[in-house]
Amino acid sequence: MFGILQVGMLAMVLAGPMDAPVLVQASQPDSVATTPAPPPLPMTAQPKQKRVFYGGSIGMTFGNYTRFSVQPLVGYQFTPKLSGGVKGIYEYVKDKRYTPDLTASNYGGSLFSRLRFIPNAYAHAEFAYVSYEFRTASGGSERTGVPFLYLGGGLVQRLSPNASAYVEVLFDVLQDSNSPYDNWQPFVSVGVMAGF
Template identity: 30%
Template sequence: MKRLLMGILFLMTTQVVVAQYYKTDTSAHRGFDRSRLILGGSLGMVFGDYTNVDVSPLVGYRFNDYIAAGVNVNAQYGQYKSYDYYGNTLTRDKYTIFGGGIWGRVYPVPMLFVHIQPEYNAITQKSTYYDSNGAKQNLSTNYGVPSLLIGAGYTQSVGGRVGIGFSLMYDVIQDNRSPYRSNLIYRVGAGIGF
């Protein structure tokens, strides 16, 4: 019984010492602080006549409570089919997008952010056109497109440093070959260190 009581007292003393160490040691993280790393991104999938698979990881650093920045990768595969009145395939477009860029966020309040993301995407597109006789013609193109996404979002902690984020963005450059075109971009993602 004495040993059990001594063990409990020892553990309680250790907890108090550890808590005091973290509370009073404010100079321990003057340089790079791993707890300020942001790891996350988004994953999206749509299947059917319009198919899209989107994998967009990001990594960044939260410099203080108000500013974060980092890099992102954008990888997508998509396919779209169009049909005539009788249900015959008229065209089939396939594309792959690979690119990336940098991003920055300003948090005016802890859970809301303003987001800016310049990026450059390399796009490979293959279109197949079918005529009424069943013959087909293939056309392939490769090109690069710049984008400047600006928007805002909301993050919510789901436990510890893990959180989910929702954002709404718009490509202000509006290149006619942009994968975003004139649409609003909705993103939902999860990560560590939001």
């Protein structure tokens, strides 16, 4: 199977606050000042609507095993370094390794979190549950739910105030016996994130 190349659009997942409040205070020399300067304004938290982010990814694999996936997401930035959210998962698969070809729609969801430990690097944890359609020995097909626990991390490089390039490597540490993937196969994503 070819490596998986995902080209994603993850809006502000790793970007953090783009603008921080700046305090400016001026004072007059003592000989002229008649009233004390007002206390500095308190720092305000980032508005709730700026903490919510939307995005997702699109993935494609071609060959005897053709796959097209869409994974929309919505997340929340809890702190400048910690974010998390939910992701929907849908994939269309055409597997020519079987006779007749297996055509299936797989679907599921996941919960994820990311911790930026330095500005350009993050740790990622994600629990996913996907319902897969498999070919049976009798030539039919059946649906099986498969859990995944992805752990790994990534690097991100800002391209502009609203866009970043990233590379991410995750491993499924559960290794469920029904997983369609090889043992300890890395899940590599490379793409561009755009904030709206």
